Amino acid sequence: MRCNRPIKQLYDGKNMSAWQQQKNIGRRRVGELATKSGVIHTPFFMPDATRAAVRGVTSDELEMSGTAALVVNTYHLMLQPGVDIIRKAGGPARNATHSVAGGGIHAFMRWNRPILSDSGGYQIYSLIHKNPQMGRITEEGAEFRSVLDGTKHLLTPERVIQIQFDLDVDMMVVLDDPRPNSAPKTEVGEAVERTLRWAKRCKAEYEKQVVLRGLTEKIRPLLFSVVQGGMFREFRKRCAEGLIEIGFDGYGFGGRHIDEEGNFLEDIVGYTASLIPEDSMRFALGVGTPDDIVRCHALGWDMFDCVIPTREGRHGRLFVWKKSGVISTEAERSELLSTVRDPCATAKAYGDTRSTNAEDDEASFYSTINIQNEQFKEDFASVDPACDCELCTKYTRAYLKHLFKVGEPLAGRLASLHNLCFYAKLMEKLRN
């Protein structure tokens, strides 16, 4: 069986910029992705609700922020609270209209829009990378000790798929073998081969589970694989081609899309996108800053997830639109969109500087503020006049600074929500 659930492309780049045509490495893509929990308009961004919660924010608030889908993490959830509990979860009893039918992650966290589960491969890699005593990678799978109670676990490709079926997510990701970009070539090559072998086992288990559970084409979850290969074009090619032969609904960019200094790796990110079939989803895992998302989208990527809006929000960094109050009409919308720099210009302008510093550019469409800075002490303006979130419409910068200063949980919640609104609006701009 070849997974090729139709991904409707409404617009595949007829109006590609000269830059994109010249580079021939990607197209701005706008389309629709059908999941069992509903259609998602692409490109889209998913906040990370790693442990079945976007820290400090409720499902209702997430919906209002314009969040289309969420990412949960297989690794975290299998350890806590455990798959069995989520599988048994029922909807909340007190409000029938808000309940989510059946068990699984949707009912558990009361979120009825699409959910993607990450495999946990990256988390285990990260865990082992930081402390080799925490586990090891074998052909069988990833062995690791729980950070919670020290118990030993073995996460195999088959087990990862089973757990994600039990979670009852809409989109799942195969177990992969990520390596740092700095890893020796032989190591990266071996990781690619292992990623391919594991992907094959995941696909086999996936098909087995679809039959076992009697899932029809309409209600089966989508399966994504991950293209590894680090900085090496030949390995990215080998990996992508191997995965495409196995067949998946979508393909992810594995590893990091920035180098140690934070430079955006345009070449390898664009090249990898060009290896993926036009009718498949392209998932840029862990991307990124607003700048990086714009760039990746221009290079042909459709889906994004990142901790940045929520983590930065919790630490008092807020994303704000450079132009204010200009999103009521189509003309104003396109004007705002036009302020999004051409990624090529960005790459040139920033050369070897950190991609995250791009926001300091005068031409950038956004900037960030650290609300904890002294300058906001008596600033009674809205955080972002162009934003219509709860924070920006009801509270002042001075008040938010105060909330952070006194360690009030409300601070992180309002800031996270604001940043999620910013990201949702950014994706909306990219779609229009």
Added chain:
RNA sequence: GUGACUAUCGUCUAAUGGUAAGACAACGGUUUGUGGUACCGUGAACGAGGGUCCGAUUCCCUCUAGUCACC
């Protein structure tokens, strides 16, 4: 009122007859498929006045303030 003890960054604590250390707070920065309740930097003090001494935050005296005890 009398006596004893104490006085060091904003706060809490070190050390020292010769450049005063640390923690927390403050200020600034970092964070990219969430071990971030983390990480990195920067400012910041010897209560006041006198004396001894080449030199005093340190030793002595007075004052001031605080704590405790007594009246």
